[in-house]
Amino acid sequence: MVRPLRHGTESVAMDRGNMWLWLAAVLVYAFLYIPLFIVVAYSFNDSRLNAEWVGFTLSWYKALFTNTEMLTAARNSLIIALSASFSATVLGTMAGLAIHRYKLKVLPILVFTPVAMPEILLGVSLLLFFLQVLNLTLGMVSIIIAHTTFCIGFVAIIVRARLQGMDESIFEAARDLGASSWQTFRLVTLPLIMPAVVAGALMSFTLSIDDFVITFFTKGVGEPILPIQIYTMIKVAVTPEVNAISTLLMLLTLGMIILAARLEARAPSGGSVPSSGKEAG
Amino acid sequence: MALLEIRNVTRRFGSYTAVNNVSITVAAGEFFTLLGPSGCGKTTLLRMIAGFDLPDSGQILLDGKDMVGTPPEKRPVHTVFQTYALFPHMTVADNIAFPLKMAGKRPGEIRTKVENALGSVRLSNFGNRFPHELSGGQKQRVAFARGLVNRPRLLLLDEPLGALDAKLREEMQIELINLQKEMGVTFVFVTHAQNEALALSHRIAVMNHGNVEQIDEPSKIYGFPINRFVADFIGKISIISAQVVEAAPSHLKLHVPELGEILTIGKEGVKAGDQGALAIRPEQVRITHPSEEQRLKNHFLGKVHDFLYVGDVTTYIVEISNGAYIEALLPNSSPGRAKFFEAGDMVGVSWRHDAGIFLND
Numbered sequence: 001m002v003r004p005l006r007h008g009t010e011s012v013a014m015d016r017g018n019m020w021l022w023l024a025a026v027l028v029y030a031f032l033y034i035p036l037f038i039v040v041a042y043s044f045n046d047s048r049l050n051a052e053w054v055g056f057t058l059s060w061y062k063a064l065f066t067n068t069e070m071l072t073a074a075r076n077s078l079i080i081a082l083s084a085s086f087s088a089t090v091l092g093t094m095a096g097l098a099i100h101r102y103k104l105k106v107l108p109i110l111v112f113t114p115v116a117m118p119e120i121l122l123g124v125s126l127l128l129f130f131l132q133v134l135n136l137t138l139g140m141v142s143i144i145i146a147h148t149t150f151c152i153g154f155v156a157i158i159v160r161a162r163l164q165g166m167d168e169s170i171f172e173a174a175r176d177l178g179a180s181s182w183q184t185f186r187l188v189t190l191p192l193i194m195p196a197v198v199a200g201a202l203m204s205f206t207l208s209i210d211d212f213v214i215t216f217f218t219k220g221v222g223e224p225i226l227p228i229q230i231y232t233m234i235k236v237a238v239t240p241e242v243n244a245i246s247t248l249l250m251l252l253t254l255g256m257i258i259l260a261a262r263l264e265a266r267a268p269s270g271g272s273v274p275s276s277g278k279e280a281g
Numbered sequence: 282m283a284l285l286e287i288r289n290v291t292r293r294f295g296s297y298t299a300v301n302n303v304s305i306t307v308a309a310g311e312f313f314t315l316l317g318p319s320g321c322g323k324t325t326l327l328r329m330i331a332g333f334d335l336p337d338s339g340q341i342l343l344d345g346k347d348m349v350g351t352p353p354e355k356r357p358v359h360t361v362f363q364t365y366a367l368f369p370h371m372t373v374a375d376n377i378a379f380p381l382k383m384a385g386k387r388p389g390e391i392r393t394k395v396e397n398a399l400g401s402v403r404l405s406n407f408g409n410r411f412p413h414e415l416s417g418g419q420k421q422r423v424a425f426a427r428g429l430v431n432r433p434r435l436l437l438l439d440e441p442l443g444a445l446d447a448k449l450r451e452e453m454q455i456e457l458i459n460l461q462k463e464m465g466v467t468f469v470f471v472t473h474a475q476n477e478a479l480a481l482s483h484r485i486a487v488m489n490h491g492n493v494e495q496i497d498e499p500s501k502i503y504g505f506p507i508n509r510f511v512a513d514f515i516g517k518i519s520i521i522s523a524q525v526v527e528a529a530p531s532h533l534k535l536h537v538p539e540l541g542e543i544l545t546i547g548k549e550g551v552k553a554g555d556q557g558a559l560a561i562r563p564e565q566v567r568i569t570h571p572s573e574e575q576r577l578k579n580h581f582l583g584k585v586h587d588f589l590y591v592g593d594v595t596t597y598i599v600e601i602s603n604g605a606y607i608e609a610l611l612p613n614s615s616p617g618r619a620k621f622f623e624a625g626d627m628v629g630v631s632w633r634h635d636a637g638i639f640l641n642d
């Protein structure tokens with residue numbers, strides 16, 4: 001026999017509550033995703049104007065792949081994103097390990113501050129630093145350094161979060177069983193934090209490839225960079241080419257995010273501490 | 282020759298002295314236990330032997346060689362951690378192979394040794410499993426196998442049975458004794474569980490506040506505790522303040538204000554006039570009906586204050602005078618008579634003239 005779970009009135013009240021909740025959720029998601037959807041839709045629209053749907057076409061993508069300036073910008077952005085995410089991952093992982101191991105209070109502040117810093121401030125200060133202190137000609141190198149700077153903090157946060165959940169005696173056990181500190185890192189620590197390292201790398205890549213503000217300040221006059229290039233194009237009009245390149249960029253970013261999320265979720269936990277807790281003897 | 286020699290080791294954390302001028306010698310093949318309440322310094326001492334921590338002063342010698350300055354990976358000492366500390370990303374076989382790989386053994390040799398180690402802890406078919414697929418007891422056995430596979434000179438065990446339930450713990454205790462016997466590896470075992478220490482060890486060092494209070498065989502630690510702390514920490518014991526009236530090598534005559542004279546076993550260094558206490562184990566105290574004739578020299582009348590029935594035995598707390606209590610243990614050998622006495626009953630308590638021990642203040 002199935003018994004009713006709730007009384008009628010209560011159930012109506014709950015349904016009404018649920019309805020509002022659903023409505024709010026739908027509105028929020030609509031607000032977030034409709035603009036993106038429009039960009040994607042118009043990138044396939046057979047019309048120069050972003051006004052009405054005329055018909056399906058791939059010509060804007062074809063145009064994009066013959067636009068040499070756009071292709072150069074995309075190539076530059078990829079080089080920057082790959083280099084910056086690589087160096088940020090190496091340095092950020094080291095920073096995360098250091099913050100975890102040495103309980104210096106100032107260390108996390110130093111590493112995490114650039115994450116919270118307004119980008120415009122970071123952009124200006126890096127520009128001044130490159131020009132007046134390093135005497136560097138602005139270009140690819142300066143952009144890579146700038147992007148590395150703001151990505152380190154993100155990688156460090158993710159790596160440290162993973163280390164925090166782990167049983168410290170695993171690393172001691174490795175040393176105890178005859179591994180040098182380097183072997184311990186290579187054979188135990190790194191495999192265990194690998195999901196966080198990869199997630200950090202993917203995150204750095206997506207942050208770097210679409211960064212506008214800091215890139216704008218540190219790019220100089222030479223090479224075209226993708227986000228800046230897009231901005232330059234829409235200064236005239238939002239053309240379907242912009243929609244097309246935005247769609248591709250969106251796809252790339254989305255792929256990265258999904259990959260990063262999956263890696264974090266699938267990773268085996270780093271050893272559990274029995275519930276009894278450790279007796280300090 | 283001593284395998285492990287700890288000489289006057291002191292370790293301070295700020296103004297707190299965790300280990301205070303401790304000296305311990307452990308012989309090869311011994312099962313040695315560091316026993317004490319949490320915070321007594323036993324784990325700190327263990328970590329210094331392993332090399333995770335360094336003494337502020339003193340020496341730790343292994344086979345006569347000073348280990349201070351040798352990093353953990355270079356010491357022929359392995360540790361079994363309380364949390365097992367198995368590598369979660371490696372299979373059971375790879376976990377056990379780890380110390381052999383680090384020692385640079387050949388793959389063929391590693392394979393045979395891992396197989397033997399798995400067999401010795403009855404996990405032969407578990408080599409391909411990951412640690413998270415094992416039960417607590419199985420993880421524990423993998424940790425033992427990993428610690429022993431490369432035959433360290435010394436195996437340190439940091440409360441390894443602490444996370445197991447009571448029944449499993451007893452099984453593992455027996456397994457641990459057998460493993461130690463088979464492998465002939467010297468064990469230094471850390472625990473706060475006194476029954477575990479008594480059951481497993483050849484010798485025990487009882488620690489308190491960073492000091493070693495007594496080092497002896499389990500039966501000596503239990504039967505002849507050196508002071509009130511050891512007496513109280515190991516097992517159950519009744520402690521009654523007393524003064525020595527007469528001291529002979531074979532016996533002591535004590536005066537207890539509330540009870541009068543009591544005889545106890547003689548003890549070196551005790552002289553007439555010494556203040557202290559009589560300590561007596563519950564199982565040494567006979568409890569009888571008050572009408573029964575008392576054949577033992579130490580006998581008193583008392584009133585049952587409370588009792589604790591735990592199945593095999595019942596512990597009675599008997600008030601023998603105002604504010605002086607003594608515990609007596611009665612085995613429940615006839616199931617029909619689970620209870621002999623009730624709270625409030627008058628009873629006779631007595632013990633042999635060589636039972637109990639005098640503890641100096």
